[in-house]
Amino acid sequence: MDILSAYDPRQGLPSASAFGRLALCPGSFTMEKACPDESSDAASEGTLLHAYMEQLLTGEPWEGTPLTAEQVELCERAMRLLDGVKEMIERDNPGAVFHLVSTEERVFYRNLFGTAYYSGQWDALFEVNCPDSSFMMVADWKFGRVEVDSAEANRQLEALVPLVAQKEHNDNAIHQGIYAAIIQPRVAGPASVAFYDAEAIDQAEQRSLAVAKAAMDPDAPRYCSEEACRYCRAKAVCHEAAAMVQQAALIATDRDKWELFSPDEKIQAYRLAKTAKKWAAAAEYRFEQDVAAGLIPGFEMGPGRTSFTVTDPSGAFSALNAEFPEVVTAEAFAGCCKVGITELDKLVHEACKAANPKATTKSSREWLRQLLAEYGESKTTKGSVKEIGQ
Numbered sequence: 408m409d410i411l412s413a414y415d416p417r418q419g420l421p422s423a424s425a426f427g428r429l430a431l432c433p434g435s436f437t438m439e440k441a442c443p444d445e446s447s448d449a450a451s452e453g454t455l456l457h458a459y460m461e462q463l464l465t466g467e468p469w470e471g472t473p474l475t476a477e478q479v480e481l482c483e484r485a486m487r488l489l490d491g492v493k494e495m496i497e498r499d500n501p502g503a504v505f506h507l508v509s510t511e512e513r514v515f516y517r518n519l520f521g522t523a524y525y526s527g528q529w530d531a532l533f534e535v536n537c538p539d540s541s542f543m544m545v546a547d548w549k550f551g552r553v554e555v556d557s558a559e560a561n562r563q564l565e566a567l568v569p570l571v572a573q574k575e576h577n578d579n580a581i582h583q584g585i586y587a588a589i590i591q592p593r594v595a596g597p598a599s600v601a602f603y604d605a606e607a608i609d610q611a612e613q614r615s616l617a618v619a620k621a622a623m624d625p626d627a628p629r630y631c632s633e634e635a636c637r638y639c640r641a642k643a644v645c646h647e648a649a650a651m652v653q654q655a656a657l658i659a660t661d662r663d664k665w666e667l668f669s670p671d672e673k674i675q676a677y678r679l680a681k682t683a684k685k686w687a688a689a690a691e692y693r694f695e696q697d698v699a700a701g702l703i704p705g706f707e708m709g710p711g712r713t714s715f716t717v718t719d720p721s722g723a724f725s726a727l728n729a730e731f732p733e734v735v736t737a738e739a740f741a742g743c744c745k746v747g748i749t750e751l752d753k754l755v756h757e758a759c760k761a762a763n764p765k766a767t768t769k770s771s772r773e774w775l776r777q778l779l780a781e782y783g784e785s786k787t788t789k790g791s792v793k794e795i796g797q
């Protein structure tokens with residue numbers, strides 16, 4: 408084991424969370440290894456919410472960063488979706504009892520000789536005991552706004568299934584199958600659930616091993632696509648991704664009227680544009696990091712812009728009114744104020760919840776907007792493109 412992998416929980420092996428991408432672009436495994444980790448607000452929030460979910464499941468006191476009301480509500484919705492999965496399993500298996508086995512546990516897939524091929528970390532693993540049978544249930548939370556593949560089609564979940572089966576085997580437990588659930592509280596609808604019987608577990612094992620082995624081949628090919636490249640950290644340095652961006656620049660020169668493009672060509676152009684945008688953001692991110700580190704002659708980071716926000720309006724009014732009582736009147740000052748609706752939502756939700764423990768963030772928001780309709784205005788942004796399939 409080299410020094411780097413000693414600090415890597417994945418021990419330099421492919422991880423189930425990347426299997427969706429690795430199945431599309433095996434070469435991205437080697438490419439990403441050479442790229443630094445990228446931080447983002449979404450990733451930090453995901454880590455925080457996963458930790459909070461763990462606390463909700465285990466009942467341990469929460470000692471981490473306080474969550475916003477929306478984040479708490481999101482986790483509560485994830486728990487309700489999990490309850491929905493349990494109810495669904497119970498309908499098929501009356502009398503089912505669920506025991507939490509572990510949370511956020513990373514395990515490695517190993518062959519008979521102990522050689523590891525890949526690892527995966529489930530968010531929650533349950534044992535499901537029924538009067539005549541028993542099962543395992545593995546759950547994965549997804550807190551993003553983009554809907555991920557359904558449980559049946561999800562490569563990450565599929566790769567977790569053999570890991571659960573191996574754990575059962577090591578614990579000398581025998582079950583009749585594995586339920587695998589994707590829980591996405593920011594996406595409408597119930598959780599997505601798939602059931603793996605012995606044959607499906609075997610297939611999942613073969614398919615996942617094939618993905619892991621292909622990815623570990625140092626000469627693995629790279630295939631660029633919007634789906635594969637979306638979250639790949641290698642975008643900024645990947646020849647295939649750059650070539651696709653060039654293709655995006657050429658697409659409109661064949662026939663110079665958008666109206667002459669077929670729907671398929673328009674879809675292709677749209678996908679290229681999305682990939683190009685992601686590529687540009689990745690290149691910009693890496694460039695900024697280098698400029699900040701003083702590695703690019705002729706460039707330096709300019710100072711950030713400083714903004715000023717009044718956080719104590721009543722104090723600000725008193726101070727100004729004392730100076731200019733004729734000009735800064737209460738009415739004139741109120742005309743300069745805007746109420747932070749996010750903060751107000753939070754405040755009102757706390758009050759609504761105290762009055763009715765079943766109040767949700769959504770119901771409190773709707774109530775507040777109705778009450779304040781004549782004192783504010785609503786604006787709706789233009790919608791975004793959503794692929795609905797055919």
Ligand code: SF4
Nearest residue numbers: 432435631636639645
């Ligand atoms: S940027 Fe795209 S093509 Fe390049 S390695 Fe990543 S997923 Fe593969």
